[in-house]
Structures are given as structure tokens and as C-alpha cells.
Amino acid sequence: MTRKEPRDQRDLLRQSHLGLQFALTLGLLAFLGHLADERFGTTPLLAFLGASLGFGIGFYQLHQGVYGRAGRGPDRPPGGRDPER
Amino acid sequence: MLLADWISEHLTHVEALAGLGAIGISKHVLGMFVAAALLLATFIPFGAAVKRDLVPRGPFVNLLEVILLFLRDEVSRPFLGKDGDRFLPVLWTFFFFILYCNLLGLFPMLPAPVVGHDGATHWSWSGVTPTGTYWVTGTLAAIAFLWYHGLGIKAQGLVAYVKNIVPSGLPLVLVPFLFVIEVISHLIKPTALMIRLWANMMGGHTVLYVIIGLVFMFGFASSIVVVPFAFAIYLLEIFVAFLQAYVFTFLVTVFLGAALHPDH
Numbered sequence: 644m645t646r647k648e649p650r651d652q653r654d655l656l657r658q659s660h661l662g663l664q665f666a667l668t669l670g671l672l673a674f675l676g677h678l679a680d681e682r683f684g685t686t687p688l689l690a691f692l693g694a695s696l697g698f699g700i701g702f703y704q705l706h707q708g709v710y711g712r713a714g715r716g717p718d719r720p721p722g723g724r725d726p727e728r
Numbered sequence: 729m730l731l732a733d734w735i736s737e738h739l740t741h742v743e744a745l746a747g748l749g750a751i752g753i754s755k756h757v758l759g760m761f762v763a764a765a766l767l768l769a770t771f772i773p774f775g776a777a778v779k780r781d782l783v784p785r786g787p788f789v790n791l792l793e794v795i796l797l798f799l800r801d802e803v804s805r806p807f808l809g810k811d812g813d814r815f816l817p818v819l820w821t822f823f824f825f826i827l828y829c830n831l832l833g834l835f836p837m838l839p840a841p842v843v844g845h846d847g848a849t850h851w852s853w854s855g856v857t858p859t860g861t862y863w864v865t866g867t868l869a870a871i872a873f874l875w876y877h878g879l880g881i882k883a884q885g886l887v888a889y890v891k892n893i894v895p896s897g898l899p900l901v902l903v904p905f906l907f908v909i910e911v912i913s914h915l916i917k918p919t920a921l922m923i924r925l926w927a928n929m930m931g932g933h934t935v936l937y938v939i940i941g942l943v944f945m946f947g948f949a950s951s952i953v954v955v956p957f958a959f960a961i962y963l964l965e966i967f968v969a970f971l972q973a974y975v976f977t978f979l980v981t982v983f984l985g986a987a988l989h990p991d992h
Binding site: 653656657660663664667668671672700703704707 | 802806909912913916917919920923924975978979982
């Protein structure tokens with residue numbers, strides 16, 4: 644069995660956050676849609692719209708988190724490499 | 729009262745200390761004061777020991793140094809570089825404050841007079857996990873949010889910082905949409921920090937209550953099985969206390985790195 648490099652563990656930890664972020668975005672926007680539905684009597688149109696929007700935004704965040712901006716790597720220091728210690 | 733109701737009430741009701749409710753001092757606030765006092769009690773002697781002799785001597789100084797250096801070498805420097813060392817004191821404070829708050833609920837403390845949900849004063853164990861309520865974790869996440877965005881704005885300037893929220897090179901028509909999406913993403917990040925810490929701390933306590941509650945449901949004899957099982961969960965809770973303090977600090981560092989280096 645090969646030992647996991649600290650860098651892999653860090654990536655794993657950071658990416659574990661993305662799942663919660665995805666779920667929260669989806670849940671929050673669906674909930675806001677549900678509240679708007681109750682207010683305007685449009686059930687379930689706005690909840691569905693919120694959930695769809697949440698799914699889209701959540702997926703965008705997921706993509707940004709995994710691949711980063713313009714493929715330069717996610718939330719990494721300059722050069723995408725661990726800097727000199 | 730059903731066991732489930734009792735657990736739910738105990739976990740969600742924030743009890744004010746008798747006579748101090750008017751100024752908002754609850755058991756959780758008291759817990760934060762205790763955590764802050766413990767921070768001082770830990771780091772004033774540690775600072776004095778390091779000042780006296782840079783070579784760590786004794787288990788206390790060595791243990792703390794291992795944790796501090798781990799956070800520097802495995803969390804801060806990989807994301808912030810050596811320049812990031814100037815932010816380390818704040819990251820260390822986040823870690824140890826959250827750790828102490830997480831651990832406080834696992835140790836029995838003296839009873840204190842509190843005001844129950846019925847308005848009557850009664851005595852209750854003052855031991856509580858301050859991070860087991862979303863008000864505390866939310867405040868910590870809000871502080872972190874303001875801190876890393878503030879530093880990002882200071883490093884790049886307000887206009888450049890706002891411009892950098894949206895990736896460059898996009899068609900102009902997409903910019904407003906992406907701006908809204910990015911703002912939502914920025915707001916979701918501290919929300920996720922808040923929920924993760926709170927849910928983990930409250931979840932562990934719920935499991936402990938439920939397992940101990942089995943004794944009341946199945947009688948005293950069941951404690952032969954229940955207590956060792958609860959003890960195992962208790963040990964897991966200690967691990968979770970460390971892990972969640974680490975995860976919170978780690979993610980704040982990642983967000984700070986993204987705020988300081990928007991192109992990466």
C-alpha cells in the first residue's frame with residue numbers, strides 16, 4: 644500500500660468541502676424559491692426554478708473547485724505547486 | 729416527556745445564566761469565556777517558555793509546538809507561501825479556540841443557575857459545547873469571512889478585488905450572471921463552514937445522548953453494553969473535536985489563499 648502524500652490529503656479535504664457547498668447551494672436556493680412560492684402563490688414553480696438555479700450554480704462551483712479558473716488549478720498558490728518551505 | 733423531545737430540547741435550547749440573561753450571557757457564552765481563558769492559560773506560559781529557550785523542553789511545550797508547526801507547514805505555507813506566516817497567529821487562534829470550544833462539552837464542569845425555557849431558575853451542569861450552536865459557529869464563520877475578504881481587498885484594492893470576482897476573458901453579456909453566481913458562492917462558503925462545524929458537534933452529542941438514553945429505555949442491565957459503546961463514541965468525539973478545528977482552519981486558509989491570489 645502506498646502512503647498518501649500530504650498534498651493528496653489536502654486536495655481530498657478541500658474537495659470534501661465542495662460536496663457540502665453543492666448541497667447547500669441547491670438547498671438554499673430551493674428553499675428561497677419555496678418561500679417566494681408561498682408569498683406569491685405560485686407553488687411549485689419558483690421552488691423548482693430555485694432548485695434548478697441552485698443545481699446550476701452548485702455545479703459551477705464544483706467545476707471551479709476541482710479544475711479552478713481557466714484550468715490553472717483550484718485555490719493553489721502561484722504556479723500550482725507547493726511553495727518552498 | 730419523550731426521550732427524543734428531551735434530547736432535541738437540550739440540544740437546541742440555549743439557557744441563559746440566572747441574572748445575566750439580560751446582557752446575553754448564556755451557558756454557551758460562558759463556555760466561550762472559559763475557552764478564551766484556557767487559551768490565555770495555555771499560551772502565556774508557552775510564550776514565556778519559548779522566550780526563555782528556543783529549544784522546546786518538556787511535554788507541554790513540545791506538544792504545542794508540534795501542533796503549531798503542523799498548522800504552519802501543512803496548512804498555511806502550502807496555500808499562502810512563506811509570506812503567509814504573518815497570518816499564522818490568527819489561524820492558530822482559530823484552531824485552538826475552536827478546539828477548546830469543541831472539547832469543553834466533553835468535560836464535566838461545575839453546575840450553574842440557569843433560566844430554563846419555562847422561565848424558572850434551576851441548577852444545570854455548565855459544561856456545554858459552544859460550537860454546538862449555530863450562533864457561535866456562524867459568528868466564527870462571519871469573522872473568517874470578513875477577515876479573508878478584508879485582507880484580499882487590502883492586498884489588491886477594492887476595485888481590482890471586485891473585478892477579480894468574475895474570471896477574466898468572458899463575453900460581456902455573461903459578466904453580470906457570473907458576478908451574481910460568484911457572489912452567491914462567496915456567501916455559501918462561510919455558510920458551509922458554519923453548518924459543518926455546528927452539525928458535527930451537535931451530531932456527536934446527539935449520538936451520545938441517544939446511546940445513553942437506551943439505558944432509560946431498556947433498564948439498568950443494558951448499561952453493560954451501552955456504557956462501553958458510549959465510551960467508544962466519546963473517544964470518537966475527541967477525535968472529531970480535533971478534526972473539525974483542523975478542517976475549519978484549513979478551509980479558512982484555502983479561502984484566504986484564494987482571496988490573496990485570485991488568479992490561482
